[in-house]
Amino acid sequence: MIYPYFKIDKKIQEAAQEAARKIAPVLERIEEITDYNQQKMMAAFNAAGVSESHFAASTGYGYGDRGRDALDQVYATAFGAEDALVRHNFVSGTHALTVALFGVLRPGDTMLSVTGIPYDTLGGVIGITGDGNGSLKEFGVRYEQVELKADGTPDYEEIEKRVNPGIRMVYIQRSRGYSLRPSLFVEDIERIAKIAKKKAPGCIVMVDNCYGEFVQTVEPVGRGADLMAGSLIKNPGGGVAPTGGYIAGRKDLVESCSYRLTTPGTGREIGATLGNNRELFMGAFHAPHVTGEALKTASFTAALFSLFGYEVTPKYDEPRADIIQAVLLRREEALIAFCKGVQKGAPVDSFVTPEPWDMPGYDCKVIMAAGAFTLGASIELSADAPLREPYAAWMQGGLNYHSGRLGAMLAAQSMLEQGILGK
Template sequence: MYEFFKIDDRVLKAAEEAEQKAAPYLAKISETQRYNQEKMQAAFMQAGVSESHFVATTGYGYGDRGRDVLDEVYARALGAEDALCRYNFVSGTHTLTVALFGVLRPGDTMLSVTGMPYDTLRGVIGITGDGNGSLKEFGINYEQLDLLPDGTPDYDGMETAITPKHRMVYIQRSRGYSLRPSLTVEEIERIVKIAKRRAPDCIVMVDNCYGEYVQKMEPTAVGADLMAGSLIKNPGGGIAPTGGYIAGRRDLIESCAYRLTTPGTGREIGCTLGNNRELFMGTFHAPNVTGEALKTAVFTAALFEGFGFDVTPRYDEPRADIIQAVQLREREALCAFIRGIQQGAPVDSFVVPEPSPMPGYDCDVIMASGSFTFGSSIELSADAPLREPFAAWMQGGVNFNSGRLGAILAAQSMLNAGFLNL
């Protein structure tokens, strides 16, 4: 079957069986892909996108029509009042940080209702690190409601934990480096309703990284006040070279724009330096690319579950983000998996990933990422901290055929290393 790769017949047979088993769920993803792509097409048409919006601006960027229209496209596609999409958001964490500092003030209290936030945000809040420039240093208080033992939200706990003193109720949609379930839009809507009943004036903010276009609606369409994400994940469609977005209530977006630039100038300045074309193009392709990444995740779950490994989500479970976790049980098995994913990359396939320290993490991390955009996780990638339960968190795949091959090569790498019993 594979003319260009040396793959064991037993692995190929397992892959065929996995795809057959997953077929109904792949078809369901295709239906969501189609819906979201039509929604995106409508957003582009309603915003009146034209070639003139791709023109580069320099200096202050006054009157950058493309910048403003891209914001409108994001707002329409995400079901929000307004949006702020910029190439100079350097990461998802930076985007979230701008949003947090944009709307919180000294003396405010934020409450995370999904337990401990993602590793790199802990220093922003002031939970870890030296506190230099953190929310804590600016007098912004942090509280936390842990998830239930099964990793699901503690809705009953929210009824007492959320009070009018909370300026923000914070939700992390994706699992991060944990095995808890990611949150569906329906679950987020339930949290929003509790929060607004308990603290009517609070801001419900969602870290939406990895979740865009996985379902037919986004958190801002079901009452979330603010959400943010990275363009080198789902919403950039594998084309945006960098950037991030914030979407939500118009007044809150204005405050975020003041934090991004300066009070009084906000979104009115900021040249785009010729990046608009790629941002528009990536945005347009994002729903389809996200669907391809989801198909890759479902196939991988079916394949490795067939090999006897614990996976989350399972291939037949509902999904709220593009991340697929595979528990490999042993350090070297995990490394073999990651190295196999790297072998399936179009860029740097010859590189052998090795565990190493990474800023913001408390242990060595091993990462496979042979992407056209450095660090892009909508392109096929996998990474893992070298700690129990030695799970790999895989994401991305801009088309299912290449993503499928990457998962198969990961299995072959594990077989070669003696970690598959076939």
Template structure:
């Protein structure tokens, strides 16, 4: 069908049809989880008496903003936590994570990452690399990490020793710019059990970006203390214009709120400036939108594996986040892939992606992202640093038809650029 509207080589169209056919079983699993999570979200809206009056928003200090308070309760119920802090003035997932880290850590504390090196933009926050002012390192907070095993899996055997005496055990659920497998909720639960036994007082904090609503449980339901994410990823449903969230233990949420605003003020202030309707609506749509993104990821894995590329994970592997990595192997391949994805965007399809020095990254990054909301990676996007292994990390897809089309156009772009031979 796509060839009725776009110029697609018959060989690509044929392989796309074959790839979609072998994805049927995976699609059925995705739809089952989406139905479960959609009902979970709906019940939270109903049980917290969400009303049209909650969409009005406030200005100034935002005292007694009922919509803000109800949205916190809805998210906490969805995430399985005591409390939550969901705000439009978190400018990114990194900002929300930073707020949480500075909110609960104190000088002299030790933070241990149990999933190796954190995502690029968090490294200046911690003080692993230079480039920022006021890092955790500058405030006397020590950082250590337990590297992943050579196969990319967690090093369970060494975790107990790693967290002894630590204030925080930190986990990054998603793969970031690596080819390791993302963490499942079951793996997070296993890690939480190890940490609890070795150091009962340690805080377990999870960067949940890209993982919300992929499984039927969230990390807080697996024994962690705080989960953090971005609203221009999964939980914003492609509707929230900006924002992020922190969910977890009530005492820790209060500490984070005091970091976001001011000590003694916490959650009691913060005007919502007309953003609540989009945040409520985005959260409501999120399970369905995440399902579309997952189908896009599964389909891309099936198609590009058939075209001879290495993909992570495979199309039929269990999914723990919405990200699909495709190893292109060369700068030309990565650039061509991103150009094709851009051509399938509903916004700025005419733009040609170019690698540039993106803030917070140590390599040039190329990004295809024709989105209604700038940088929203729940909308179809593909990006990667211009360095080995020259892989594209594909994520998003507000709808399955648009996601599928973007993936097929990426394959067509590789063919037209000469990276892919016409015989596949």
């Protein structure tokens, strides 16, 4: 590897070469998964009969938008779901999750999170943080949770004790979020779903699938989950979708979610696409490949920083359930330097210096490095973290492995220049 355009110390270049050698077998495994998922996506496009006419814009109410309906079919087929609701006007993954929660839960229902407390931004949605205005709690939905075990894995015995016929929803967060617990494989979700259906046959098993799409060859709704949701500016948008989100799963549940998104009675039949269809179709097509590139970047980052003595999770050769790579940097200044280096490796706003700030929805300052073509896109190379112990950087994305690898090296270079690499 030659780096004539960037200042990268020889020590880091040599470590990068060693990291590349170590992950060679890992990249082969990732390629196998990517190849399978790309074939699956191609088959989904073929089954939906996608044509250029599906890219046409609709306005007003959006009645009869063939492209919108075909896009739903593509995602449903690729995810192995009965149905899907894919819209550019889901403003975030949290929004898609919120629509799904309000779409299927009713006053008096109980939601049981079996993976501990959900991601920070859902606290206000549920009503466990914030002023409760507009939350599930305000609408009379009860919330309970089962804590993870000390090693961060699901407590299956406790889940079996807590699930009963009075539980309407068993909620699972697949990704680790801002924690160091392991992300969940589809097999883990399938095990939870079997317990839930045994103890409460009528319950809804819902999965926050953010960061997990196309990491394995099957999705949660293909292995027992009833409903899942996520963001199109993460894995399933392929780095092309400019915004949006999806809900996928059982047909009747997706229909209920569509009534929450628009209005009861009209549901998915309305909603102008305003010319966004082409980018959403293209993003879906690229999603399996781009997800594979992000996984390669994560594996390289883990190998590189472990060579400098940092604890990483997952390790470079561990199987992965999502695209997130955590690097435990131990010190606040190391975390900030890491993020500044990642920013320098961005194609957009590389000259910007990220600084910690009070971000809405979080309980402490957060630093984010993300020089992306789509603002906040986590499938593009980014690194972010709350400024609190253990000062870990959560890195994800990389539209292609080559630029992602360079970003990881520049993160190390930034730390080296501050005299804190490996300390």
